[in-house]
Amino acid sequence: MGATSLEGTDICTCRPYLTHAIEECIKTAQKGGCGIVIYFRKEGRSLGEVTKYLVYNSRKRQEGGDRAERYFECTEQVAGVQDTRFQALMPDPLHFLGVTKIHNFISMSDMKYDAIVNTGIKVVNRVEIPPEMVPADAQVEITAKVFHGYNAGKAYQDVDADKLKQTVGREYTLDEEPSDDCSSSTGSAEEESPCCKNGVCSKNKE
Numbered sequence: 788m789g790a791t792s793l794e795g796t797d798i799c800t801c802r803p804y805l806t807h808a809i810e811e812c813i814k815t816a817q818k819g820g821c822g823i824v825i826y827f828r829k830e831g832r833s834l835g836e837v838t839k840y841l842v843y844n845s846r847k848r849q850e851g852g853d854r855a856e857r858y859f860e861c862t863e864q865v866a867g868v869q870d871t872r873f874q875a876l877m878p879d880p881l882h883f884l885g886v887t888k889i890h891n892f893i894s895m896s897d898m899k900y901d902a903i904v905n906t907g908i909k910v911v912n913r914v915e916i917p918p919e920m921v922p923a924d925a926q927v928e929i930t931a932k933v934f935h936g937y938n939a940g941k942a943y944q945d946v947d948a949d950k951l952k953q954t955v956g957r958e959y960t961l962d963e964e965p966s967d968d969c970s971s972s973t974g975s976a977e978e979e980s981p982c983c984k985n986g987v988c989s990k991n992k993e
Contacts, residue, residue, distance in 0.1 A: 845861045847956070855926075
């Protein structure tokens with residue numbers, strides 16, 4: 788999670804998972820425990836922000852719209868690979884902080900979970916994200932990830948091949964707003980509104 792968490796995009800689960808993690812950390816601290824949020828700058832599965840936005844664009848503009856069954860394929864078509872993260876070193880900050888047991892782990896990534904437990908840290912409970920926190924348009928991502936092995940909890944246990952095919956995001960539309968120069972919606976310089984002459988809008992002179 789990174790830029791998309793801050794910008795509030797609703798196409799992915801980064802922001803709701805970050806919000807959920809912070810809330811759980813606060814609850815733990817209020818009970819006398821300790822909550823830790825660790826941020827790794829691995830934007831877009833370490834492919835970078837530009838690539839991530841190119842993938843978003845590809846997903847929304849592809850024929851048939853944004854579909855869960857094409858989620859990982861879109862990334863591979865743009866970047867050549869699906870994921871470039873190396874999770875083996877991910878638990879290092881936890882060891883640096885002296886963590887030996889995590890009572891409540893907030894992440895649906897099995898790669899992160901496996902990396903943590905393989906280094907000797909015990910995870911007692913994997914806390915699922917409340918379904919109401921996941922935006923409607925992010926159902927494409929979470930459905931695709933669960934189908935391919937991610938753990939999002941009991942709320943997503945029914946994800947199968949049919950669910951994968953049925954899950955689609957909102958349709959991409961280009962909102963046409965009236966321009967200041969009154970030119971036609973076709974964008975042709977040869978088609979002008981009555982108030983325009985030789986490409987100059989008389990309304991702009993008022």
